[in-house]
Amino acid sequence: MSITKLPHGPGVGYKPQHYAAILDDAAPVRWLEIHAENYTGAGGRPIAQLRHLAERFPISVHGVGLSIGGEGPLDPDHLARLKDLCDWLNPASFSEHLAWSTHDGAFLNDLLPLPYNAATLTRVADHIDALQDAIGRPMLLENPSSYLAFTDSTMSETEFLAEVSRRTGCGLLLDVNNVFVSATNLGLDARQYVADFPMDRVGELHLGGHDEDEDDHGAPLLIDSHGREVADPVWTLLDDVLARLGPAPLLIEWDTDVPDWPTLAAEARRGETALTRAANRVAA
Amino acid sequence: MTGQTGFHAALLDPSAPVPPGLTDGAGRAAGRRFAVYRNNVAVSLTEALIEGFPACHRLLGDDTFRGMAGAYLREHPPASPVMAQFGADLPGFLDAAPQLARMRWLADVARLEYGLRLSYHAADAVPLDGTALAAMAAEDLSASTFGLAPAMRLLRSDWPALSIWRKAMNPSAPQAANRPEDILIARPDYDPEPHLLMPGDAAFVAALSDGAPLGQVAEQALTAQPDHDTTRILGLLLQTGSLTPPQPETMP
Structure with a gap:
């Protein structure tokens, strides 16, 4: 069974302000991703738009709030919401993050980091088992963008993700911008990360823009802001990924300072070009 | 650790x-x-x-x-x-x-804004067709009960919360007069709109939502406000898609 049902072409994160433009002419975009938490209401425009779009495009549901890396149990109410959404929408893919966002009943609206060791591995794998049981389908787990490291980590992120995937059967979502951001922030080699990544488990790629800041020592500190074009070195890193992976579903994320449709479509077109290059390499 | x-x-x-x-x-x-x-x-x-x-x-x-x-x-x-x-x-x-x-008064402006948001995400409903209502005999109408759309919300403020909200959202709106306001939030299609209610309307909507038959609803509104205009509030509810088809009588 294929690890993804999404088309091996460009997709974008769906924003309601692009609804009319997408229905008019979505090219080159072939699929859409929504944030699960924005579509758990009972009705109204969000649900009506999603129903309509789902008749025309494969939809990827991307959760941003389940807190898979949380110390506490998963929120059963939220699991039920995700199950309801997957039941009626029957999306082509469901993905979530290697991160936590809820603690002690409080949702913090950010993707927070966790150390990588035997204890956190067991916890994350248990939570993914629980989610996959609840929604009745395999999920893709996304690598985070990191701003700091933990002294009690005992394995690398790629080792951690590979082992979670092996234990739970989940696929992986490789966010190429996150690789670049984390590698820059933690002084790692992004190409080595890509070389170490279990590509046979990848069902989707993400690309987004980042902002540049500095830490206390004047070292670059990149912030995963999703508020601008994808940076050139991230496109270069994408070529490296595609050379190993071959063509794959490729998503452009642009969540803050959302641009007009032609600007977003131009980013998707750049992604399409990279995918075409990769396909030609495979064929050659 | x-x-x-x-x-x-x-x-x-x-x-x-x-x-x-x-x-x-x-x-x-x-x-x-x-x-x-x-x-x-x-x-x-x-x-x-x-x-x-x-x-x-x-x-x-x-x-x-x-x-x-x-x-x-x-x-x-x-x-x-x-x-x-x-x-x-x-x-x-x-x-x-x-x-x-x-x-x-700010808390009631916040209640109105949160109410608009709940209305935006509320379940869809098939509204009652007003022509069907007009075709009903008076005694049948009086004995009928109605449903209310899940997106409809009633808000009673001791302050002119709606007028303050309108002025904040649109500076050219009239200055708020210092008096209590009852507000109906309705969502004809997908965009919730607040409406100022007249005295007695809130009692009318509350009685409807309790499931009372229309005749009794109108009486309760008249008790709250002797010159209450039933036709006006019924018209507003119909025209904003807030009324849903008559409920079959339920046995106790």
């Missing part, structure tokens, strides 16, 4: 030291790297409140609203990842805020 309890507490308290066990890539203390997460949490939740309560934001001013939001998100962090539900406790928080003693 860096447990999430310590991480969580330090996220919400900017004066707290960075938790131990967090470093940069070279093993040096994480320092302001931790502030990225602190900032993400405070800014994203504050922005969510500004987006959800635009009139309150304008009425308080940006600095005051952000200060209030910072206190609110620490006292009442979201209880679920569904951000559409964030802010449910804001009206009560504003009611109790001592520094807002001279703006007691």
Whole structure:
């Protein structure tokens, strides 16, 4: 069974302000991703738009709030919401993050980091088992963008993700911008990360823009802001990924300072070009 | 060891030291790297409140609203990842805020804004066709009960909450007169709109929502307001798609 049902072409994160433009002419975009938490209401425009779009495009549901890396149990109410959404929408893919966002009943609206060791591995794998049981389908787990490291980590992120995937059967979502951001922030080699990544488990790629800041020592500190074009070195890193992976579903994320449709479509077109290059390499 | 309890507490308290066990890539203390997460949490939740309560934001001013939001998100962090539900406790928080003693009406403006948001996400309903209603015999009409659309909401304010909201959203709207206002939130298609109700209307809508037959509903409104205009409120409910088809009589 294929690890993804999404088309091996460009997709974008769906924003309601692009609804009319997408229905008019979505090219080159072939699929859409929504944030699960924005579509758990009972009705109204969000649900009506999603129903309509789902008749025309494969939809990827991307959760941003389940807190898979949380110390506490998963929120059963939220699991039920995700199950309801997957039941009626029957999306082509469901993905979530290697991160936590809820603690002690409080949702913090950010993707927070966790150390990588035997204890956190067991916890994350248990939570993914629980989610996959609840929604009745395999999920893709996304690598985070990191701003700091933990002294009690005992394995690398790629080792951690590979082992979670092996234990739970989940696929992986490789966010190429996150690789670049984390590698820059933690002084790692992004190409080595890509070389170490279990590509046979990848069902989707993400690309987004980042902002540049500095830490206390004047070292670059990149912030995963999703508020601008994808940076050139991230496109270069994408070529490296595609050379190993071959063509794959490729998503452009642009969540803050959302641009007009032609600007977003131009980013998707750049992604399409990279995918075409990769396909030609495979064929050659 | 860096447990999430310590991480969580330090996220919400900017004066707290960075938790131990967090470093940069070279093993040096994480320092302001931790502030990225602190900032993400405070800014994203504050922005969510500004987006959800635009009139309150304008009425308080940006600095005051952000200060209030910072206190609110620490006292009442979201209880679920569904951000559409964030802010449910804001009206009560504003009611109790001592520094807002001279703006007691602000909590009702927040109730109106939160009500509009709940209406936006409420379940769809097939509205009652007004022509079917007009074709009914008077005694049948009087004995009929009606459903109300899930997106319809009734709000009773001791303040001119709707007029204050309108003026905040549109500076050319008339100045609010100092009197209580009853407000009906209705959602004809997908866009909720607030409507000012006349005296007796709120009793009418409340009786309808209790499932009373129309004749009894009209009587209760007349008790609340002797010159109550049943036709007007019925027209408003019909025209905004707030009435749903007559319910079959249920046996006790």
